[in-house]
Amino acid sequence: MGLCLLFGVVVVGNLRLLGWMRNAPLEGFHRLLPWGVWGFVVNSVTGMLFFIGQAFQYIENPAFHLKILCILLAGADVLYLTWHDEVWELGPGDAAPAMVKVLAASQIVLWVGVIYFGRMLPYLGNAF
Numbered sequence: 162m163g164l165c166l167l168f169g170v171v172v173v174g175n176l177r178l179l180g181w182m183r184n185a186p187l188e189g190f191h192r193l194l195p196w197g198v199w200g201f202v203v204n205s206v207t208g209m210l211f212f213i214g215q216a217f218q219y220i221e222n223p224a225f226h227l228k229i230l231c232i233l234l235a236g237a238d239v240l241y242l243t244w245h246d247e248v249w250e251l252g253p254g255d256a257a258p259a260m261v262k263v264l265a266a267s268q269i270v271l272w273v274g275v276i277y278f279g280r281m282l283p284y285l286g287n288a289f
Contacts, residue, residue: 163207164276166200171272175265178248178257186253194243224285228278235271238264 174190174197176182212219219225241264242248248261257265278285 163200163203166196167204168200168272168276170194170197170200172269175269178242178251178261178265180256180262183256184253187249187251191249219282222282222286224278224281228275228282231271231274231278235268235275238268238271242268 170193174193177185177187177190242261247258251257
């Protein structure tokens with residue numbers, strides 16, 4: 162459930178920044194952010210519980226390292242997009258600046274990477 166909340170908010174919000182649903186105001190997407198945060202919290206707590214259970218299996222797995230790297234880079238994207246006013250000043254019908262579009266596309270790709278490397282934990286490396 163947490164992953165559905167998180168990824169759903171990420172995809173919908175970033176697709177708006179990429180130009181889809183351009184006539185929709187960003188205030189509507191801003192109201193979805195708490196749902197995405199709750200999804201991230203749920204995934205973080207359950208992920209930490211998995212890590213605590215078998216820490217050495219995760220520490221030695223290259224897929225885990227790539228998953229954490231994707232999470233950190235996606236978090237940096239989120240911080241940039243939420244702290245800079247250029248995103249929230251967009252009105253209905255306005256196009257986002259090129260830098261914001263690059264960050265929005267990279268955020269979608271990074272969260273797909275988080276999902277992919279999370280699923281590949283048992284298959285990549287010899288940890289499991």
